[in-house]
Amino acid sequence: MAKSKEAKIVDTTTEERIKAAARVVFHKKGYAATRTRDIAEEAGINLALLNYYFRSKEKLFDIIMFETIFGFMQNMAMVLNEEKSTLEKKVEMIAFNYIDFITKEPNVPIFMLSELRNNAGRLLEKLPVKQLIMTSAFFRQHQEAVAKGKITEPNPLHFLMNLLSLVVFPFIAQPLLQGISNLNETQFNQLMQERKKLIPVWVKAMMKAK
Amino acid sequence: MAKSKEAKIVDTTTEERIKAAARVVFHKKGYAATRTRDIAEEAGINLALLNYYFRSKEKLFDIIMFETIFGFMQNMAMVLNEEKSTLEKKVEMIAFNYIDFITKEPNVPIFMLSELRNNAGRLLEKLPVKQLIMTSAFFRQHQEAVAKGKITEPNPLHFLMNLLSLVVFPFIAQPLLQGISNLNETQFNQLMQERKKLIPVWVKAMMKAK
DNA sequence: GTCTATAGGGGGATAGAC
DNA sequence: GTCTATCCCCCTATAGAC
Numbered sequence: 001m002a003k004s005k006e007a008k009i010v011d012t013t014t015e016e017r018i019k020a021a022a023r024v025v026f027h028k029k030g031y032a033a034t035r036t037r038d039i040a041e042e043a044g045i046n047l048a049l050l051n052y053y054f055r056s057k058e059k060l061f062d063i064i065m066f067e068t069i070f071g072f073m074q075n076m077a078m079v080l081n082e083e084k085s086t087l088e089k090k091v092e093m094i095a096f097n098y099i100d101f102i103t104k105e106p107n108v109p110i111f112m113l114s115e116l117r118n119n120a121g122r123l124l125e126k127l128p129v130k131q132l133i134m135t136s137a138f139f140r141q142h143q144e145a146v147a148k149g150k151i152t153e154p155n156p157l158h159f160l161m162n163l164l165s166l167v168v169f170p171f172i173a174q175p176l177l178q179g180i181s182n183l184n185e186t187q188f189n190q191l192m193q194e195r196k197k198l199i200p201v202w203v204k205a206m207m208k209a210k
Numbered sequence: 211m212a213k214s215k216e217a218k219i220v221d222t223t224t225e226e227r228i229k230a231a232a233r234v235v236f237h238k239k240g241y242a243a244t245r246t247r248d249i250a251e252e253a254g255i256n257l258a259l260l261n262y263y264f265r266s267k268e269k270l271f272d273i274i275m276f277e278t279i280f281g282f283m284q285n286m287a288m289v290l291n292e293e294k295s296t297l298e299k300k301v302e303m304i305a306f307n308y309i310d311f312i313t314k315e316p317n318v319p320i321f322m323l324s325e326l327r328n329n330a331g332r333l334l335e336k337l338p339v340k341q342l343i344m345t346s347a348f349f350r351q352h353q354e355a356v357a358k359g360k361i362t363e364p365n366p367l368h369f370l371m372n373l374l375s376l377v378v379f380p381f382i383a384q385p386l387l388q389g390i391s392n393l394n395e396t397q398f399n400q401l402m403q404e405r406k407k408l409i410p411v412w413v414k415a416m417m418k419a420k
Numbered sequence: 421g422t423c424t425a426t427a428g429g430g431g432g433a434t435a436g437a438c
Numbered sequence: 439g440t441c442t443a444t445c446c447c448c449c450t451a452t453a454g455a456c
Contacts (some may be wrong), residue, residue: 014439030324033242041277046441051433053439105424107327114324115242117317120385135389157391158408159400165379170283170371172323172382175330180343181367191367202416209415222421244451256423260452262423 015053017043019064027107028065030114034061065123069112073129075101089203095167095199097193102171110172120165133160144205149203152210162206166199215337225263228254232274237317240324241271271396275333279322285311297351298414305409309402312381320382335407343370355417362420372416376409 012020025034040047052059068172079085079093081138102109116123133139142159145151153159170177170192178188222230231253235244246267250257264270289303290297312319326333343349352369355361363369380387380402388398 005406029328030240032240032275033328035430037430047432048434048442049440055433057432079299110320110324110327113386114320116242116385116389117320118239120389124385125390129390130392146344153408155401155404159385161380161383161387162376162412164383165375166372169375169382172379173371173374174325175334177322177367177371179334180339182340191365194365194405195368198363201419202372205415205419206412209411245448247448257450258424258452261423263450267450 007105014043014045014049018053018060022060022064023068026061027068027105027111030111031061039204040121058153061199065115066111066126068108069116069123069127070099072108072112073127073132077129077132077136080133080136087145088200090138090141091150091163091203092200094163098167099196102168103189103192106171106174107167113172151207153207159207163199163203166195166202170195216360224253224255224259228255228260228270229262229274232270233278236271236274237315237321240321244271260286260356272333275322275325276336278318279326279333279337282318282322283337283342287339287342287346290343290346293347294352297348297355298410300348300351301373301413302410304373306406308377309406312378313399316381316384319378323382361417363417369417373409373413376412380405 018039022039025038025042029038034057036050037047039060040050041055043050050057050060054063079097081091082090085093094209138160139156142151142156146154149161153165167200174188178185232249235248235252239248246260246269247257249270250260253260260267260270264273285307286304289300289307292300295303348370349366352361352366356358356364361369386397387393388395393401
């Protein structure tokens with residue numbers, strides 16, 4: 001077996017290898033800056049095969065984009081819909097799961113949000129995200145806590161925004177943050193690991209602020 | 211004077227009109243998806259003039275990118291370096307100024323952070339951002355508050371990340387947030403206006419959390 | 421300074437051999 | 439299914455007239 005300079009994707013069907021390569025390149029560069037030739041090279045296949053399997057760059061992109069959004073939202077939807085766990089436990093789960101996930105896939109958030117900015121309508125219409133989150137146990141539990149006076153801010157969207165902000169934003173701003181501090185990538189990731197435990201504490205304090 | 215279909219940029223020098231148009235298009239689409247023809251059309255000039263004034267797409271982009279980052283950081287650096295204002299006042303100022311700024315320029319954060327991801331080194335090296343922020347009154351005041359036991363989290367980077375997260379992230383995630391809620395743009399902006407007053411309260415509570 | 425016309429190259433997609 | 443060769447459009451950049 002020939003050695004390649006970099007670790008490439010092997011040991012699956014050709015179609016899967018192209019998709020895996022497309023995921024890597026699209027996530028890193030975005031749609032416009034990605035060349036189908038980059039994907040072919042990353043997959044270790046010929047350019048013509050890409051069109052043979054997926055017809056066009058755009059169709060391949062739509063598949064990757066859909067799977068990316070779905071994979072990102074699925075986890076959140078599952079956690080937010082757990083009937084048995086408390087609100088506090090859900091905050092812990094989101095912080096823990098997403099910090100681990102984004103550490104492994106640091107390009108996913110900004111990729112998703114950049115591409116959504118141009119095509120939110122087309123890309124989101126297939127996903128029943130709205131119902132899954134707005135009618136979740138998370139939102140119901142939030143309302144109950146507000147009614148009992150345990151949470152001051154009555155709008156659950158602020159609550160969800162705050163949680164996601166604290167978890168996701170540092171990764172998106174990573175280049176800038178490393179620019180103004182002197183952290184290398186390892187030190188930055190350590191900082192993010194710390195946040196797994198800090199964010200639930202902070203969120204609890206915010207909930208009761210007035 | 212001929213009427214144009216859309217409001218275009220007029221009443222300045224040609225060079226300024228091209229820059230203003232480039233700012234609009236680059237901010238909206240990013241470097242790769244922007245065509246020089248789009249910029250020329252937005253500026254109401256001929257494509258050749260763009261190269262006459264700026265030599266190349268990349269050179270024009272570098273100018274816009276530099277000015278964008280500088281404009282964004284300058285305000286922050288000023289606020290963080292004020293010797294007279296308290297830490298709490300600085301938090302209020304950042305929240306207030308940036309929510310207004312980003313409401314007017316909603317594409318700037320994701321544009322900046324997307325493009326920085328690929329070229330952080332080249333694009334940040336000209337800016338003395340590091341010293342301006344890491345040695346600021348803000349960081350010194352934070353350390354003093356920690357010493358006095360008024361703030362529990364000793365790392366000022368967490369503090370700055372949290373503040374920026376709460377302010378900036380909701381704008382970046384706007385398409386997704388509008389997708390899962392049913393807010394139109396006006397309602398979304400009202401939500402952001404609410405945050406001007408809420409964020410300082412939340413941050414104060416977080417500071418004392420343990 | 422501003423335009424028209426065009427060179428030159430890159431990138432998506434396909435034809436056709438194997 | 440997979441490859442090589444190639445088409446052809448689009449985009450950046452420039453030449454040259456005015």
